[in-house]
Amino acid sequence: MSNPAESRFRPHRWMRSLAGPLFGAACLLATFSGVVVLVVLLASILLAAIQGKPDNPWYAIGPNLRELWGLLSALIVNRQSSNPALAGFRIGIVGSLWLLGLVALIGIPVGIAAGVYLEEYAPPGRLRRVVQTNIANLAGVPSIVYGILGLALFVRGMGFRPLALGSCLLAGALTLGLLILPIIVITTQEAIRTVPVSLRQAALALGATRWQMVSGHVLPAALPGILTGTILGLSRAIGETAPLLMVGAAGALRRLPTGPLDRYSALPVEIYNYAKEPGREFQTVAAGGIVILVVLLLSMNGIAILIRDRFRRYQ
Template sequence: MTSSAQSRKLIDNQKVDQKISKRLITNKLLHYLLLVCTLVGLLVLAVLIVDTLIKGVGHLTPHFFTAFSSSTPSEAGIKGALVGTIWLMVTIIPISIILGVGTAIYLEEYAKDNAFTQIIKVSISNLAGVPSVVFGLLGLTIFVRGMGFSSLGLGNSVIAAALTMSLLILPVIIVASQEAIRAVPQSMRDASYGLGANKWQTIRKVVLPAALPGILTGFILALSRALGETAPLILVGIPTVLLALPSSIFDQFQALPMQIYNWAKLPQDEFQNVASAGIIVLLIILLLMNALAIILRNKFSKKF
């Protein structure tokens, strides 16, 4: 090897070392930048949670859970809102599971892969990013007012709010269920067909049990979003003060997000503390639901 070739090789090695050095420095800078962004987000979240706990813990008494809302902060409670939220959650669950999982099964197992099916899938994915206010307007028009026919309107009842909230979370449930069903290996389906099972038996006995962890996780997270939404409930016309409990899905009801919203907008400082207590209760419910999603996912993941 001549001296000129050696010098060129040496220069090339130096250039490579310089590029590697620059990339390593860039990686470190981006690493620390992302770390700072994460810490800032966690710090803001921690400050908000601590501030809410300081303001609201003092109001978490037995009376707070057994009393209705009141114009006196010390007498205000969440009985009506808590029971109404349970009614709403219990009504949303069957509607969204049947429609969401059923749609996902059809699109993944039965529908032909053509342009029309692709348009439907893209539309469902886009609906997951639509603001909740739009779904509130849709629910107000279709379910509350019955599209202008008073005899078809459900009013601001539990079922009207549940249908509106189901529309809100259906895209998330459908997409999550599709991904879970798509993740089931084709070999499991082929093995079921080889044993003589038909398509529906294969879906019911093989595909759905294997996809259940992903379906449950997506559903519970979507339900958590629905329970924390306020804008659709405002548009549907859910009352902020109601001194009665619903006895059926066609009755009016209160909901925790609406109750918290009503307390937070009142000028008295004491009501801000009561609103913080309501936020704590809602956070506990959401955290329990997320914990349930993790437990169910781990349980069924080990089983299947």
């Protein structure tokens, strides 16, 4: 006697056997498409930066790499100039490093502390759900909105002159800190959720306080994920242009910033300004700046991977 359930699902067996390979092929195609687009984009940027000479075709790898190295070395040393032969990104690179340090000092402690509180200390209830929902929504807000907020809140001080910072490094860093704050909070919470509940119960059973449990057991176990999320958040901050334009980052600056209250420029802002110029030589300069920015971002992502692997190794 045949099983009724088996006879019911028998007509759909061929669909299930076909759906698996089709889904796997679709995922492979999507991954391959993303890789191809990325490779084409990077190759077009490199070709625009190299701008091969008649005796130096695009497929001459060695000479083109030497030419690219010479271009990047000059762009790192030179300041912004109206002459493309003398143009560079020295002011923007220094300003971006200043921003990176200030954003790390402002955003990382606040974001991690907020994530720990929401996950370990905040009592469950409607207020926590509302705060959690708003943080998730803020992570998807366009960066230009944060620029408008930074302009009103930090640059102009909401109309109160004593609170207005003006177009200085600190205002830009506070704006970018707000930009990455939801990302750090969410990644901190996700990293804490990966810690087994048994670890918390064992620490509390041995007489540890909640603070001792969180600081001595939960945070060290979640540290790889937290550090990875914070570095990726900083990578997003250093590549933003729209918020810095809104809060008054200088398009052209001749003096290096020496403190948080100085005027500044940033690498993405200077790339944007060079890219607007009509001359082909300026397009080469802008492409070289993009290469510098991409190398900086890839270096930060590589550091995040190394930190995550090192801490996982010692756990």
